[in-house]
Amino acid sequence: MTGAPLRGIGVGGGTASGPVARMAPPPALPAPREVAAGELPAETAAARAALTAVAEDLGRRAAAADGEAADVLTALGMMAADPALADSAEAHVRQGQDAPHALTEAFAGFAATLRAAGGYFAERVPDLEDLRDRAVAHTLGLPMPGLPDPGHPYVLVAADLAPADTALLDPARVLALVTEEGGPTSHTAILAKILGLPAVVACPEAASLADGTPVLVDGTAGTVLADPSPGQVADAAAREERRRHAAAASSGPGRTADGHPVRLMVNLGAPHELAAAAKADSEGVGLFRTEFLYLDRASAPGAEEQREAYRQVFEAFAGRRVVVRTLDAGADKPLPFATAADEPNPALGVRGLRTAVRHPGLLDTQLAAVAEAARSTGADVWVMAPMVSVPAEARAFAERARAHGLPTVGAMVEVPAAALRAGQLAEVCDFLSIGTNDLAQYAFAADRMLGSLAELLDPWQPALLELVRQTAEAGAAHGRPVGVCGEAAADPLLALVLTGLGVTSLSAAPGCLPAVRAALATRTLEECRTLAGLALAAPDAVAARTAVAEAAGGTV
Template structure:
């Protein structure tokens, strides 16, 4: 019997087999009820009570977890407890809507505002939908939508996953994740990497999978095998066991089987990530995102506050390197003190390094703080600018960095123009770092927040790999290292391709490094170059991934 195979985008390596368990469905809105004037006070109280109950539940969940999960749940609790939301609901009830429809309509208005804002805010639409569904369920006394509890380990299948559910996902019960929507940079992808669960997103046909259906999820290949035969499950389990054994047996600096060095670094984007990042078997930080200091504020952090935050990171990585990305404001991270609220297309607007033209003091203060924090920290601190488009910008940035006493200045390659002129960038910078997430977005004119465009954002796209090769070649000609700090660096098979293209360092989530290190240790540099050639010659991302995986298996 031929096994049906559903395909999507693999976002977390590994494989697992089990029976499907689907997320509990969202509550359906009942028929609208007409309210009398006497009904309004009780309806308002019930609706506000439902919002409050959901907020309390989320805060309770936040107290039961740590790290990013706690922060996400606390943020959601604040969203549903927002007085403006409660006032909107009350106003709609007083205008004649019943509580359930008033809640749905109020959330709908907030949802539309986030969609219009685009970028990071558009990615939070799924969060609002989840909060709406929880609030309606609470008001109507219905079961809360969310994680299943079948009493056995399961493969979680959903249209999409919300932080309120995934924060409490038990990796001893959830064997793998499969979603109909999402993309390589989605919340599901990040969660799967953190938990070390195989995951496939944007999976065509996932909606047809019913509870109890046996599946085999291959996170590396982006495939879900439906009703797999017993021998296939056994073979996959043996491969997974061997993968884990190998990952535990290899440690230390990254290098290929013939000794070619490839620095393995961690990405760091929040203070609560620091303990795990510092404890990881890495050679340092390849991407220190500094936006966490600036977000959700009306004014930029003071120089003293920045110095303290940077010094904590640098001290934790004493003896290792730390690459600091200067403020990447704009687009999906608008800041009232750095970006304009009326940009028609923020992703193509004043973002990243461009914000320094509007407020030069922001960059000057940050560089001075980085320099002060780096002094006597014991870490090798390098600084790079985001959203560099032309060599003139890179040269001016490098001059400022060196004027502050910092020795190494770099540029991010996130715009096709930067890849096309990487040679000129390498002449004025000490290193280059490729952000494959944004580079794919701009190369394919595909909004990275839209799940239906996930195919174009797949880091296996040959055209994207062409741009990576172009930048790596330019760096090599000028003796400059070129790293990758996008999601593609976390994929062990794709990591081999990137090294074959000439990339000298890979920066990813700490949990992903062991698999990447093991993959490198099993292949020579020439093997990696052969794999890179296979990927570049493929017609599309799916073929590139399949052909490379087939060559690795052979």
Template sequence: MNDPIRGIGVGTGSAAGPVARMAPVPALPAPRPVTDPAAETAAVRTALAAVVTDLEERAARVTGPGFDVLTAQALMASDPLLADEATGLVERGTDGAHALTAAFDGFRAALLTAGGHFAERAADLDDLRDRAVAHLLGLPVPGLPDPGHPYVLVAEDLAPADTALLDPARVLALVTVRGGPTSHTAILAKALGVPAVVGCAGAVGLADGRYVLVHGADGVVEPDPSPEALERAAERDRRRRELSAAVRGPGRTADGHPVALLVNLGAPHELAGAAGADAEGVGLFRTEFLFLDRAEAPGLAEQAAAYREVFAAFAGRRVVVRTLDAGADKPLPFATAADEENPALGVRGLRTAARDPRLLETQLAAIAEAARTGGAQVWVMAPMVSVPREAAEFAARVRAHGLPLAGAMIEVPAAALRADRLAQVCDFFSIGTNDLAQYTFAADRTLGSLADLLDPWQPALLTLIATAARAAAEHGRPVSVCGEAAADPDLALVLVGLGITSLSAAPSALPEVRAALAAHTLAHCRELAELALHADDAADARAKVRSRTAGSR
């Protein structure tokens, strides 16, 4: 069968090469009696320690997202509760391999129950489990293949510990059976600039050595591609690179309509790269990095120092600060409740300020103090705004601290539907497409089986974006998109046609978005937006728009 295989595309570009599959996980042996509980317990703890050491050594060899991922993995494997659970099972008669498996599986079930970002990390525990069991049994640890030549890596799913160490010179592209657009594989593939297709169920049939062509933008894998298909893909990539390199500076459509191109920023190690990018500022400054993994909130001085560093790096440019987005996938002991049955629909984002107003007040005071000397144009916005009253109260608090611009995230359908009222009390909007899609389609963003519903090309989602953009325009308010949708050059054209005034994405995505804008007039963007809005579904919208933009790429 040479029919194309479809999944979720990650990034842009294409790559071709022979398939090499991930090494299999160790087979779990039959249960055996425990004759020496003390020795078995020691072996379990030694295996876990070996996993932690390996991950820490890998983390020391990388920077950026890879370092963050591996460090988080090491913390998970070193959790004393995990070791206590496994050794407790050993003491009750379970052999080490099965005790480790049961302990990890129990933690995995808890993450799936928690939902949100936690559920996305459940697959990480599978990898940690397999590594620990392999160490315990003295078997090779599952990992990347080494066929001796560049290859397209195919796997059921890709562990963060392996993805972080991928060499783009050897791994030409990634294809995984599972995973979604917010998985570790997707995040790190974008950072590495490697084309990837995730959630690709048909990849199970791709055998080692089979030649495939992977299209990162389209989410398509072509088995046994023809020479003509390979030539077309190579020519398209060459043209894409040339066009991206030819356009620099502020974002503009072909007829000069301004569209600010901004970067997303969420961790200190990203600051240098973000500040050095050809961007007009920061469209989304996530502040959670200051609050995570600690028992109590950071004080005013600590926060102000961190914000001042960012503002100084972007002196003269816009920095849009999102206040603390705790809850759901980011629970904090000092801000959220641990017993919510459905945290994604619970006290999160701006709602945490009602629980403890001091959190928001301290953060706003720190932002204001840093803004006075940082030199940036500071805008402040609240996450998870649902009703106009919340937006009005937030805006009043922001202005009380001397900060002139207060905005709201549009992540809840209710906010998009009442955007006209929100625009009366806010200075700007920023649309988070990932959460807005999740709540619009009642589809957990962690479930690969629902990835088609979470596709940002869904016409219903675009309709909500258009509603918010229209309300913003009527009141003279700027409106940005800061979700993954902003990184897709074709979708960026649609968003501008819907009325979006700025786009915020990873620095690596901006050159292609800038080039796409420069190749199309605002009138054409509006035509493309109409095509997408009236399409039957996401696939139809994408196909119709790309049929009209193919000649410009």
């Protein structure tokens, strides 16, 4: 008999059913043994050989991939090949440890350093843990961890997914994703949206799902139903077919059923994303992240390099709007030439627009490059500042951008203080853009990378939606458009709520737009406002999502 569904956070829309295939657990370490002096060379060689094997395996996989998958795998291979890691493992062998334990200790030391650094560096700890498991498996003569291969399509269930696995995930074989850990902004969640897979993350009860168990995954409701009845599977399949048909049939500008416009735009953050983003049926770029020009280098890019990068994007979106976010350095994107290495809490430190106070030349060079690229292409370029906290910052940024010849200037609302003073921001800016990922992090004092707090970061949280409402109403009062460019914009059901709250544009991954467009076309603006009221009145995120889904009648 079918029991109650397991609950998590839905991050990939739609539904799918199939048998569970679990990721293999990491290799278990055998009991430690003391290494005799005569064995030291062999154990050292085994540890180094394991790291070399992992690096070479990732290199082969990178060569067989392309785009972002190749970049991820190449970066992981470089981490495994780091000589300092091999030297650390050898040092532990010399202290009498065998190769598997020496590798484990070496990786633990590097992971501790990254955790202490926080931000972007702390996010790399799961990568190290994955590399550790692969290296240890090699020394034990076991297969390297990886995706299961049961010989048929399956629902992938795991504690979490490592980048090396997600980079090569085949959507023709994987029907849906379910993870015990992770959160709405994890790489698993982002991948699910890019691939269009139903996914549920932060579902700890998924640990009880055994291989082969039939499950029904609802990425909209955030539920996983074990042993569903044939009728439940058939009903879900029919809903999914209707959803896919509606999404495929939708095109053109975003509109509610009664014609209220909701501009639908794409997010863009790396050159390899440009072709697919430009081909998408969108009204432009709602968030052009420019950090790719600055990362992994010792000095800032010059004006000419920036101008050329911006020109390529502006030309690809000729006739459409492009909203450029200026450099958002700090916290998860530390830069040696812009951010301090000794900040005890980088997420609350000098990041985003605040770096312009310490390094004003960075912002001026970027604004000049954006303005020149806009003039040479005739593009409709808007520019906005990240991490604005008080109206004075917005005013100073607006004056600076306009002085460079950029007429349309906005501020991102990612800090609760900015939402609470959105009216004053709107007085000095031409538009506002809400980054729901950071806004949730700061509103709930919850690290967005900490899986155990994923429930607080659910974009359906009523308190977060209240901040969105206040911002949208303040924008409307001053005749300013207010967009959402965080992960919340990719959820078709939540898009109805955001529209009802007064949001005027939504920006998401290109593959998410058809479903959002189709959902908007099913409801009038007044109906969206009613759904928004239900979400705001709910006690928590689960209740908000449930109430809206029931009121929407399962048509989204």
